[in-house]
Amino acid sequence: MATDLSVTFTGLKFVNPFLLSSAPPTESDSNIMRAFDAGWGGVVTKTIGLHPVINVKGPKTKFLRATPDSSRLSMQKRPGTALHSSWNWELISDKTLDWWVPKIERVKQAHPNRILIASIMAGSGSDRELAHWQELATACQDAGADAFELNLSCPHMDRQDMGSNIGKDQGLISVVTKAVKEVARVPVWCKLTPSTTDIVAEARASLAGGADAIVSSNTFPSLPLIDPDTLDFEMNVDGYVSSGGLGGPAILPQSLAKMAQLTQAFPDGRFSGIGGIADFGHALNYFLLGCGTVQVCTAAMLDHAIGPNVIKGLIAGMTEFLERHADRGWRSLEDFRGLRRDRVVSHSQIKRPDTKEYFGGRDAPEGYASV
Numbered sequence: 001m002a003t004d005l006s007v008t009f010t011g012l013k014f015v016n017p018f019l020l021s022s023a024p025p026t027e028s029d030s031n032i033m034r035a036f037d038a039g040w041g042g043v044v045t046k047t048i049g050l051h052p053v054i055n056v057k058g059p060k061t062k063f064l065r066a067t068p069d070s071s072r073l074s075m076q077k078r079p080g081t082a083l084h085s086s087w088n089w090e091l092i093s094d095k096t097l098d099w100w101v102p103k104i105e106r107v108k109q110a111h112p113n114r115i116l117i118a119s120i121m122a123g124s125g126s127d128r129e130l131a132h133w134q135e136l137a138t139a140c141q142d143a144g145a146d147a148f149e150l151n152l153s154c155p156h157m158d159r160q161d162m163g164s165n166i167g168k169d170q171g172l173i174s175v176v177t178k179a180v181k182e183v184a185r186v187p188v189w190c191k192l193t194p195s196t197t198d199i200v201a202e203a204r205a206s207l208a209g210g211a212d213a214i215v216s217s218n219t220f221p222s223l224p225l226i227d228p229d230t231l232d233f234e235m236n237v238d239g240y241v242s243s244g245g246l247g248g249p250a251i252l253p254q255s256l257a258k259m260a261q262l263t264q265a266f267p268d269g270r271f272s273g274i275g276g277i278a279d280f281g282h283a284l285n286y287f288l289l290g291c292g293t294v295q296v297c298t299a300a301m302l303d304h305a306i307g308p309n310v311i312k313g314l315i316a317g318m319t320e321f322l323e324r325h326a327d328r329g330w331r332s333l334e335d336f337r338g339l340r341r342d343r344v345v346s347h348s349q350i351k352r353p354d355t356k357e358y359f360g361g362r363d364a365p366e367g368y369a370s371v
Contacts, residue, residue, distance in 0.1 A: 003322035004332040005315065007041075009292040010187035010212040010270055012115050012146055016041035017333055018283070018314045021274055021295035022119035022149060022191075024061060025306050027093060029103035033110055038308040039315060042115035044295065047092035047151045048100050048140065049121045050132050057237050060090035061301065063248070064225070073225060075234040085251065086298040087224055087235065089156050089244035092121055097136060101143045108144035117189065118145035120180075121154065123161040124172045130179040137180050147186050150177065152206075153193035153218035155245045164193035164218070170205035177209025189272065191215035194251075194258050200265040213270040214262055215295070217255045219245025248298035252276025256285055260344040263290035267341070278310065280317025290338035 005016040019042035020026050020035050027046040035043050065081035066073055073084055093100070100118075107116055118140035122132035137148055152173055154163030166172045173190070180188050190206035192199055194217035203214045221243050224235040233241040255275025263271055273286030278299035286294045296314075300307030322330055330336055 002331075003319055003326075005318055005322075007292055007333050009272070010147065010189070012042075012187065014041040014115050014293065015113070016315055016318070017287075017293040018042075018311055019044060019115075019117075019272070019293055019295045020300055020306065021297045022047055022151065023297040023301070024088075024090065025297065025300050027095075029107050031306055032103075032107050032116070034308075035306040035311075036107075036111040036114045038306060039311045040114075040307075042117060042293070044117040044119050044149050045093075045100070045104070045145075046095075047119040047121045047154065048095075048097060048136060049092050050097060050136065051123075053091050053094045055091050055094055056089060059235060061086060061088035062224070062235050063087070063298075063302070064250075074227075075224065083249060083298075083302070085246050085248040086219075086301065087222065087244050087246055088219070089235075089242060091157070092151065092154065097139055101139055104140060104143035104145055115146045116144070117147045117149050119149045119151050119191070121151040121162060122176075123159060124166050124169075124176055125161045129161065130176065133176055133179050134183045138183050141184065141186050145186065147189060147212075148180060148184060149189045149191050149215060150180060150211075151191055152176070152202075153191045155193065155195060155219055155221040156243050164195055164221075167193040167202060168196050170201055173202055173205040174209040177206050177211050181210035187212040189213040189215050191218060193218055194254065195221050199258050200261050203262050203266065203269075207266065207269070213272060213292075214266075215272045215274065216262060217251070217258050217275050219247040220251055220254065222246040247275070249276045249278065252282060252285075256289065259286060259289050259291065260341070263338065263341050264344065267338070280314050280321060283314060283318075284321070287333060287337050288340035289344075290341045292333070292337065 007014050007017045020040050022044040026043050032043045062075045063086050064084045066084045120136040123129035152167035157163035190211040192202050224233050227234050259273050271291045272293045273291040274295040277283050277296045283294045299310045303310050
């Protein structure tokens with residue numbers, strides 16, 4: 001029996017569970033169509049809003065690299081380095097809703113069988129702002145968008161009623177989600193911020209508002225490093241910097257921890273995982289914790305902007321994985337999804353050693369002064 005990479009997630013049929021996340025790679029219809037041509041199962045648009053957006057002057061995204069034979073981390077390009085993370089302070093799309101509507105129509109006409117999710121964002125705290133969410137949703141679904149991803153997680157919006165500032169307020173989350181659900185004819189996904197004390201509480205508020213799925217995580221709030229020679233931040237405008245979002249390999253373990261909290265709290269929920277995915281081994285972590293789809297950004301940006309080689313590797317990796325485990329009867333993602341969710345337990349449930357020679361979990365004598 002042949003393997004099947006397709007998944008049904010929030011009622012939508014994806015040819016594979018690999019999506020491009022809302023980010024610079026999905027900021028235009030041409031990029032989105034290139035992504036579908038390359039093989040991605042779904043694409044989430046760059047976040048669409050109604051308010052005029054003017055991005056910072058100069059670079060919006062850079063990549064932090066590590067030197068294997070030293071402790072140096074820097075955004076400076078140099079040979080022999082390994083990717084540590086991405087850092088960006090780009091705001092939502094600077095294109096208007098009127099610009100996006102015909103682009104969504106064009107993409108869906110060219111790729112009617114691929115899933116296009118519209119990422120949208122407005123404010124909160126007033127009927128006027130809730131109406132903005134509904135205006136965005138109505139326009140995008142009328143243009144052909146297959147689902148919405150509510151951006152409740154952007155870590156660098158100055159407005160106190162937008163982005164992660166909504167995502168930290170359970171009341172606002174629920175009200176916004178409910179407002180979109182009132183006009184939505186397609187599934188609604190809520191993208192949450194990892195910058196919160198209890199992401200389960202925010203997810204509960206999303207689900208109470210009617211969310212069909214939870215997406216986690218967005219980038220982690222952070223600052224670029226200071227160059228020790230110039231004493232300037234490695235990414236700045238006229239010497240000044242503001243908080244941006246850290247993504248890529250560095251956040252994979254952190255994002256997995258957030259996802260484990262969510263899938264354990266809501267075992268019957270639907271989750272799309274984001275953070276540090278570059279190959280199938282990374283994606284597998286999210287699947288084994290219970291995710292039905294995963295989203296990729298940093299790795300794709302470094303691969304011809306939309307990741308043609310990344311998606312090829314993801315598809316090949318999942319195909320090989322299913323073939324290797326065919327003797328277990330595994331033919332699709334549903335056969336192994338969530339199999340390691342119950343292995344994440346409270347710290348007190350981890351067995352302690354019986355021996356007196358206990359070195360804090362390290363192999364003796366690593367980390368200890370010699371005697």
